[in-house]
Amino acid sequence: MTIPLTVALTTYNRSHYLKESLSAILNQTYRDFELLVLDNGSTDDTPYVVLSFKDDRLRYIRNAPGYTSIFNSLSAQWIARGDRLLITHDDDIMEPDMLEQQMALIAERPDLTAVWTNKSIIDKDGNMVQPWFTPPGATRIFECGEFIARAAEERMWHPAGSMIFSPHLLSTAALHQNYRGALGLRQRLTTTGGGDLIRPALMNLKGPVAFINAPLLRYRQHTAQETHNSHLAHTALHSFQSLRKLVRKTSFREEYEPVFDAQIVRYKAQDHVMHFQEPTFDRALLKRLVGLLEKGAEAVAANPRAVHSLLPLIILLMQTGASDATCRALVELVAPGKQATRSTHSLYRWVERRRAGDNVFAGLEPQANIVILGSVLVSALLIQEAREAGVNVVCCLDSNVTRQGRRWLGVPIVPPSWLASHNEPLDLIVLSSERDHEEKMEELIRRHDAITPIASWKELVDAEFSLPRSLINVPVEQSGVALL
Incomplete structure (x- = not known):
């Protein structure tokens, strides 16, 4: 019997999230699928959580401890019996009709090689942080090669977890090679990454792909995610190098x-x-x-x-x-x-x-104390600009554990939790993200600091942010700013 869809849920030591994720999958309004739970050798009570669900669609596969998440995802492609495959994660939650909407679109357009959805963002406790990644709108269909090309200039990145694709279109030889290579990875961290862009791009090389612009997956953001341990510059670089190779095969x-x-x-x-x-x-x-x-x-x-x-x-x-x-x-x-x-x-x-000889911090009093959220290229521009204006950059906040504890451009990099314990008064926290919607970053800051003004670098550049009155055209000794 043909199975239209395989849903593969990869998990490792997150039994506290797993039960809710499993329930959301098994209670989908679309029901014609098999569910693979791929356990990467969990040492908590994950097996008991999985086996507590009694559903004929569920298959539980437990790997030996020590393999990577890459190995687990590749295993899903080997084991899946469905014509289509979705690889999702143990910390995210599907909305009840996510699969129904995707499979309905595939029924209308059988030539679609991949369909994914917009997402909302929740915190570690399930509270809503942001209602969408991309402002909701119409479904987008990218014809063959178009998604690859658009990724050069548009922000197409969406976290994996909602993409239904056609696994039979992927190279079996490449899958076999990657799978054998993953066996030896064990605990070694990868610096390549970029799969959230590469897999839909590979599908788009074979045919049209679609993005349902409705937040149908709740994406959980927390410090244990791999994105907080990866080298982001290498990930982006690898993505664009891979996409460049793919776009050469298109019109x-x-x-x-x-x-x-x-x-x-x-x-x-x-x-x-x-x-x-x-x-x-x-x-x-x-x-x-x-x-x-x-x-x-x-x-x-x-x-x-x-x-x-x-x-x-x-x-x-x-x-x-x-x-x-x-x-x-x-x-x-x-x-x-x-x-x-x-x-x-x-x-x-x-x-x-x-x-024009202008500085984006020109309106801020010299010796004011600022903190920058982020330690990437725009943050470097802000550090350079602040120093030119005589503004003191106390530190850069970064949730990426590979960056914390270092000095960068002479500035210490600390976790966001530093805000709750520092003693120096701060005048401004500047967001360095290039994303157009930064609500989740403001929410992160407000967990640790409820009073310091927050401004996006875009607001400063575009002169859309009103600096605190005490810091504008007031001598330093009258502004209340403590000098370091």
Whole structure:
């Protein structure tokens, strides 16, 4: 008998979340599927939780301890009997009609190779943090190759957990090779990542894919997630390098390959900067960054829109006085169109302000104390800008445990919980995210600090944030700001 769908739930030592996730799957309004529970050798009471469910659709597979989550996901592709496959996780919760909506769309468009959905964000206790990842809207159908191309300029990333795809379209030889390789990974962390983009891109290479823009999965955000242990610059770099290879196989190659080249330059630059501990860039690093920008200029010559991916690097080199390289790049600088993200528009505005001799912290009193949430490339721009304005960057907050405890550009990197225990008064917390919706980051901060003003870097650049009155045009000794 043909099984239309396999739902594979991967789990490891999260029995406190698992019961709710399993219940949500088994109580879906669409019921014609098998459920695989792939346990990666849990040492808690996960087996008892799984076996407490009595449902003929459920199969429980328990791996030996020590294998990675990659091994578990690849196992799902080998074991699944359904024509379609969804690999989801033990900490997320499906809305009751998620599978019904996806399978109905597949019935209407049998040529779809993958269908995924928008998501809401919940915290570790299940409380709503943000009602959606992407503002809800119409379902989007990406024809063959289109999703791959759009990923060069649009923020297409959605956490895995809701994507139904056609596993038989993936290379069996590649799956076998990856599966055998995963056997030896054991506890080693991977730095490649990017599967949330690569798998739908691989499906899009074979046919159209669809995004149902309704929040049909509750994505749980908590500190035990692998994203808090991964090297984000490497993940992004690997994603764009992989997408560049894929776009070359589509009709969009000529237009979008240069944009991917520019994205690769940008994340190589970010990787260089993320490893730099000293307060001032040395000549060797600046030379590498200028060289990267020159490579990016080749992409801009092929497609002027590619310059938008280079904007953070251009700003950084403007801040450090590498004027020749940035002036050459600025010749090709075209304004972003209406379809561009707000971050792109704000970065373009930042370049304009630098060219006019303006500083985004100009309205903040010298020696004011700020904290930056994040330690990626935009954070580096904020650190440089703050120092130029005489503003003190106390620290950078980062939930990524691989970054915590280090000094970066002379600034300590600490967990967000630092806010609850620090003694120095703070004047402003600046969000460095390039995402257009930052409610979840504000919610994270408010768990630890209920009073310090919060501003997005985009608000500062676009002059949309009103600084505290006590910090504007007031001598430092009258402002109440403590000097470090």
